[in-house]
Amino acid sequence: MAFVDGTAASKIGFIFNASKTPAKYLIETMGGGVAMLDADGDGRLDLFFVNGAGLKSDMRNSRGADKSSPEYWNRLYRNEGGGAFTDVTEKAGVQGRGYGQGVAVGDCDNDGRPDLFVSALDGNMLYRNQGDGVFADITSAAGVAGGGWSTSAGFIDYDLDGNLDLFVARYLDWDFGRNKRCGGQGTVLRAYCHPNEYRPVTHLLYRGLGGCRFQDVSEESGIAKSPGKGLGVAFSDVDGDGWPDIFVANDSFPQQLFRNLRDGKFEQVALSMGAAYDEDGKVFAGMGVDLADYDNDGLPDVFVNALANQGYALFRNSGGLLDYVSGPSGVGAATKLHSGWGTRFFDYDNDGWKDLFVAQGHVMDNIELTQPGMRYKERALLLHNVRGKFTDVSASAGTPFLTAMVGRGAAFGDINDDGAVDVVVSANGAAPRIFQNTATRNSWLLIDPVGTKSNRDGIGASVRIVTASGAEQFGFVSTSGGYLSAHDRRVHFGLGHEREVKLLEIRWPSGIVQSWKNVAANQIFVAKEATQ
């Protein structure tokens, strides 16, 4: 059994409060995000949870969702070591505003301390990490409040200028006043509306100007040309040109891949690259998304999960095209009846192949009434990657996989620095769950990139390792991906029985390519960018 349940030992008392009402506001279904970040600079990953807010059955004359009560606050928990956490929300000043959705982490002022962006309905927030355990709300000065219904967000250096930029996906043209009645008559059969009931909206791109100040470039970058129904966001260099591209998982709407044209503009190419639809050319409910090289061929692939009866989509990057390979890879059969959200490729058993984790749970809280074969609460899914073929190993992966939950956001990272990647899943209307990965006998390497000429986090750096056997693996520095959540910035590799990495090569966003030889396994390796 790889995982144990670390929730009780963590002493985390957070509950995502969806504030469900008879009006069945669609936002009640969404859940919230989780972030892993070293907020206080003590070297340990702390946890941040986004929360909902108080809703009423009739919100038409209200001032919006009410976050004033502590039960609705976003929460920051300090990692005390040994699996225990302490609530430091009030000291940090990160209670938040509005009905929270997602979280992004990045060092937007390049001071070595991770800053925090929180997306929400009707206005987002940016907090600058002051370094004394306190975060300052700089939303207004930074110019990133946005508006509408923001969901997943992430920091990216799309113009490679050393300042982190910010991408914010938005979901639907919806507000409380335009909430429709859907489903059957009466309160029992009333259901949340399908996203088809509302129009798509444009996503937001902010160009970083340095010092956590931003300029909205959604229009001039071309991002606003392609509205979507965005829930998940992930970044990687999909076309291998050295510039990061953006993938947006859209709900019941064609998926979007914004290719970086290297001149500050983006072109939406999902259809022409083959990743807009499933293999039958049909739209599906994209929710969580991740980009990573699961088959170790040097090209980042795409995973997008979906709603029950659709099957999750795995697109293999064949260099120029993204081929739908859910069937032959085993992903389709293992996921057909599930509904997925938070997700990430990660090598849970350190065997050198990136596996897949998916936090699961249906959208409809009364799905059992209309579709008896489906469940609102679902067990999390772990797919083991054996040379590009995936097998469902959830049932034998440990106790946290045995109890169903309404899984939503999921953050990934090595919380206890033991070389095994842990997972924290936020549940809608319930307590989160910590999937604590017990150390394996396999070797590992955790690379902590430190940018100098590039952005301080090294976000956007491409990492390649070669082991003695000649096997190669590839990584990409990003805190984004999945659903509403932010991850450990460090790049993790499982090494099997290898004792060292023969070659470690990093291509930094600055263009500098740097390599290290004979790097010992089983360590956290700080890779500092050369000055030139």
Next chain:
Amino acid sequence: MALALFQVAPECGKSFAAGLEQYHNKDFRQALIAFRAAVQCDPTLVQAHLAIADIYAERGNGGEALAALLQALQIDPKNVLALRAASNLYLDSGLHIKALPLLEVLVTATPNSPDAHADLAAVYAAGGNREGAEKEFRRALELQPDYFPALAGLGNLLARAGEDATALPLLRKATQLQPKAYQGHFLLGSALNRLGQFPEAQTELELASRLGGESEPQVFYQLARAWGGLGKATERRAALARFSELTKKEKDSAELQRKAAALIDEARGFLEAGELAKAAERLELAREASPGDATLLFRLAGLNFDMQHYDVAREYASAAISISPSTWLYHYLLGLIEKSSNRLGDAKASLEIAAKLQPTEGPVFNALGEVLIAQGELQAAVAAFDKAVRLSPTETLFRQNLDAARHP
């Protein structure tokens, strides 16, 4: 329509026989009226429900057909014809989950029917029950080795699971059996795409597009994959453009349906507020978006009747009747419209049809009585008012009309 001989009460059998005769004469409207009369007379007359469903299905009115079939199944839950037809209607509407229990009963009722097993397999496959689907497809093929839906279905199932070596021969056999069916070529082409056998995939998919798949976006999506695999960028772009065009058409149609539903909601609000003209305007817009909706036409007729726009109301009511001729309420409304426009002959004809379709509605007979009085048919009017009073003994207006007719 294949209906067996059966035992039935003579008076009900008469209506049913009349319906059959009209059906054979291809006078479906009169046939429907007769079959409705038969089920009014004997609600357990399964064959009459089936006949009604058959006529509605032929006319493309799936909703009414399904309602009739479900009534038949309430009376005889193992009726094979009803099970098959109802499950097909559900499958056509993409409601696999509703078709599933019907098909499960159907395969036990007709264990040697390959189509029942293949249909059940298809539903299992759509629901992710790979094991059940494969078992049912294989059972269908045991019963009939050259059964096209089972060959194509099993081939597709296996190909999607990556079992291409087993899948391809099945799909090839399916296309040989029905070389002019586009579905077989489409599935074979899609499987070949997955295998990276792009030249043959392109040939099969081109064939599929020529054999009836020219309006199916998915055919062009697969064709684009094949062209992509062949490195033909221009052809790939053209196929994707066609795919986008067809997808947009489908999306626009769905959008219109949603728009109609939203307009009906708005109209309801105006109706509740007593703003009839605004409600009618919204319903008219909804009708433009969803022109085949009989209920919508009926609502429009009713609203225009309330606003005394009789010519417009007549047009809508007649249109509703042409879509759903055995709905008594539509004939009743048309009768009221004609009565108010003083077209008494037409009013009488419509109300008589309504009375025949729904012999238990007092207001229909009362309205008929009023028309008959105006036409000077006193004796017939007394009979109509008398029936209205018997059906609705507490309605004082009906009683007053009866008294006035008896003592002119």
